[in-house]
Amino acid sequence: DAGVTQSPTHLIKTRGQQVTLRCSPISGHKSVSWYQQVLGQGPQFIFQYYEKEERGRGNFPDRFSARQFPNYSSELNVNALLLGDSALYLCASSPRAGTGVENTFGSGTRLTVV
């Protein structure tokens, strides 16, 4: 079975641009969470979606937005990119909301903003 897949794996963008990151959860998983991991730090929670509804939002500016599609895949959008947005963006899926013990992470998208 395929795990959590994220695309692209690496991305380079210029300050001020917009970026869209994609995540496909494990088959049967209905919850997707997004985390930002800056080099040398632990992942920081951005969003959680369950059944296409936002169920949690971390302390990130409105430049960050996300959505979940009927097939439970998800996109994370970041507008007006800043140098500080350079990070590894991780997606995690789980069968249900609030089941951290069943979270499975994808390998992430490495975003570099120059």
Next chain:
Amino acid sequence: GQNIDQPTEMTATEGAIVQINCTYQTSGFNGLFWYQQHAGEAPTFLSYNVLDGLEEKGRFSSFLSRSKGYSYLLLKELQMKDSASYLCAGMPGAGSYQLTFGKGTKLSVIP
């Protein structure tokens, strides 16, 4: 906010035992997780404690004391492949779904 603290780096010898500590605010979390993350890879789930005490899973064990806001991950019979970052993460109670991670402890296993 709910802070989670863990040492930045540790070094241990192959075949030895190492304990990685994690402390947090006692009123913060409903459960505590440990993840392993090799450089450039996804975090992988190691253990989850929701009750006080020791959970053993092969070479890895995790301990939780909720009253003290303290957890540790114990790795026995260290292998070179155990060189990785170990992340402690707390999950708040019902109604909140986010994991709050510590900064991670980079473990280097040397021959």
